[in-house]
Amino acid sequence: MPVPFSLEQQVAIAAVRRACALTTTVFNKLVAGETLVKGDKSPVTVADFSAQAVINTILSHAFPDDPIIGEEDSADLRAPTKESELLRSRVVELADEILVQPPLFFPRGVDEDEVVVGGSGERPEWGLGRRWGAEALLKAIDRGNYAGGRLGRMWTLDPIDGTKGFLRGGQYAVCLALLVDARVELGVIGCPNLPQITNDSGGDNKGALFIAVRGHGARQLPLSPSALSTQVRVNMPHLALHDLSFLESVEKAHAALDTNARVAARIGVRGAPVRMDSQAKYAALVRGDGGGGVYLRLPVAGGGKGGNGGYQEKIWDHAPGSLLVEEAGGVISDSRGRPLDFGLGRTLGENFGVVAARKEVHAQVIEAIQAVLAETEGEAEGEGTAVRTVPNFWLR
């Protein structure tokens, strides 16, 4: 059976690989280098903008009619200040340095499932092999301004997901997905710091790329392109409840980690949680890394409906990861078991968290979440104090 979206796959892989080469360079030069003053967030800003410029340039040449929902926009690069000018020139230099590299060509073969393997098969008409300069690159960044919606074909991009992880030298991911009528059809996640082999410490093995095509499975390939980069199929392992661990955020502000612990205890999960930044969590989940069999992300308290200080999850933070989970044999939903809705615009709306796991485990986790939240609410009322975690509208 021919694999759908095969050109889109080639373009997305090439774009994510080039962006990852860029973010790795920025990390080595600016974060690990001597130039960084503690607390300085500028490297991630530079990398965010330039990675979005690279990917959007490639997408808009390969698919000029496709809108893009990207995290960043160029406003900060256009301000008439010295600081903005400096930022702009660094972004332009970095993006052009990556785009000017000639298109790579590796002979392509097909694997046993007739999936294209090996080369990235890049083409010059994707905007490669030349420099674009400031105006074109800022325009490319702003191609990411699309509002999203229920109908049509569109891409969604997080040029660096897990900015905190990037700065710590931990996990981060370059994430790209293609949506058609609000359904994720293709997802590509580049993880420059994730070992290709589970539980390996890294070294030469660092840098994994994940790709999922609806109806055609999930695959992993090395992040660095080479003629030998064959894709391997990824299937979520079956793990017994007591053998698994929850995968969760490092940042306390991003997810209610205390609630996670109560949910884990309730269903008999004994393993300590595995904490990791970014959608690398989805990659770890589908491989069963570290016993991780459940990705749980519950909004923290506060901020009214939906909690999380009013924070709404963004579609680029879950679109490719969600397809990866589904194609690797898992289930993903919000904490009430409802499907994530990618057709609401740039956010997932009031989606009440994210739960991903194998089917049997998933159902148990959803049940446990509801029970823990009901319990928490009861305690809060009993104490006569403010509700500590998420209030009862979750249970409706």
Ligand SMILES: Nc1ncnc2c1ncn2[C@@H]1O[C@H](COP(=O)(O)O)[C@@H](O)[C@H]1OP(=O)(O)O
């Ligand atoms: N208050 C928040 N609650 C939940 N997620 C957030 C919040 N603020 C930022 N994020 C986004 O959450 C994701 C990281 O989650 P995690 O901590 O699980 O890795 C990132 O996409 C991050 O944005 P960004 O892409 O800018 O880093």
Ligand SMILES: [Mg+2]
């Ligand atoms: Mg993100």
Ligand SMILES: [Mg+2]
């Ligand atoms: Mg980001």
Ligand SMILES: [Mg+2]
């Ligand atoms: Mg951000």
